[in-house]
Amino acid sequence: TDTTLWQWRAQTTTVSFQKPAMMHPNCLAAACQVLHVFAKSFSVSWSLVQQVVASFQLMGRFERFALQHAEVVLDVAHNPAACQVLHQNLQTHFPHKRLCFFAGFGRDKDALSCISLLHESQSHWCFLPLLKRPCHAPEALQAMLLSIDYTADGHWCSDVFIDPDLVLAHDKDHTVIVVVGSFLMVDAFRNIIRKTIATFDPKT
Secondary structure, X not given: OOOOEEEEEEOOEEEEEEOOOOOOHHHHXXXXXXXXXXXXXXXXXXXXXXHHHHOXXXXXXXXXXXXXXXXXXXXXXXXXXXXXXXXXXXXXXXXXXXXXXXEOOEOOOOHHHHHHHHOOOOOEEEEOOOOOOOEOOHHHHHHHHHHHOOOOEEEEOOOOOOOHHHHHOOOOOOEEEEEEOOHHHHHHHHXXXXXXXXXXXXXX
């Protein structure tokens, strides 16, 4: 009944896991089964397995960092299915926080559906162009947002270079900065965090 926990069972063995943001239960079950089958060949510490699963994180997939008064989530979600998963993770981990999206989408992506899936009434959006690849113009992305919610809080930037001050201006209490839409966007923001923030603190 607890949606934040997974349990794996085999004969007399039951192991509980804190549900990670980006791991399919079938993959976890398969790994546990392998460990269980070969338990006689080598010692299996299920507590260590639990720690590894709890800290599991893929670069660019719900990748979390701490700023002074806010958190940053980097996610390369650029299609409706991935954005749906991202939205669910944001609702699970940050149910009462304001979301500030920095977004850019390739021209071949269904940006309207992605924005529709992620947008909340209190969300703020900043649309940016992508470097060296065809993309939806930032002002076109803003128009998509307003077609979904004409009262939405959002703007667009024509400058392809992301100003660190622009990011840090949103480092407010109860705010989660979400970077979404492209590997290029995620990499650029990861570099900003590393170069600008004194304490580079990946979440575990």
